[in-house]
Amino acid sequence: ETGVTQTPRHLVMGMTNKKSLKCEQHLGHNAMYWYKQSAKKPLELMFVYNFKEQTENNSVPSRFSPECPNSSHLFLHLHTLQPEDSALYLCASSPTGGGRASDTQYFGPGTRLTVL
């Protein structure tokens, strides 16, 4: 496999469910990101991990819980979500995780999440 993969591609859950999104990158990168993409809005950065350490948490509600067991894998654990959390959740990776202006991010295809 190459690039950045995400599973599942689609997820429908109730507000009381607990689910997890998975991201895996096969690029040898050191940084991984979670973004939320809502229709006609800019990408919202949620979390950043650099060498497995969380370096950014942009005021994300605690019902979203990230986990980064190693530089290749990233999870987003979801619980007691709200309907307004319905969106496309994108994972990305980059070589150095910031500190370099040209650090290009490579994205996975996303998980389309619907909260009922």
Place this chain on the structure above:
Amino acid sequence: GQNIDQPTEMTATEGAIVQINCTYQTSGFNGLFWYQQHAGEAPTFLSYNVLDGLEEKGRFSSFLSRSKGYSYLLLKELQMKDSASYLCAATDSNYQLIWGAGTKLIIKP
């Protein structure tokens, strides 16, 4: 505050040329990215500019004016497969990416 502005939607004809503009206001500036995103797919990297001027990559070119806080993406010889959203993102002084909402480009035969 930090802000990126780009048109919401544009329409162009197959074979023609289209220019997608992006203006940015950031705390410091360390370069600007353009990404392409087809519906239901991942954003993919198109270009990165940090110096003023035009960078050409095949049918796609990207321009930057740092003094004006302005960039554009130029697409030539449009093909139907170019129908996608084009995302502009500027890097601020902390190397954080500030994203625009994207421009949806519709190509008509």
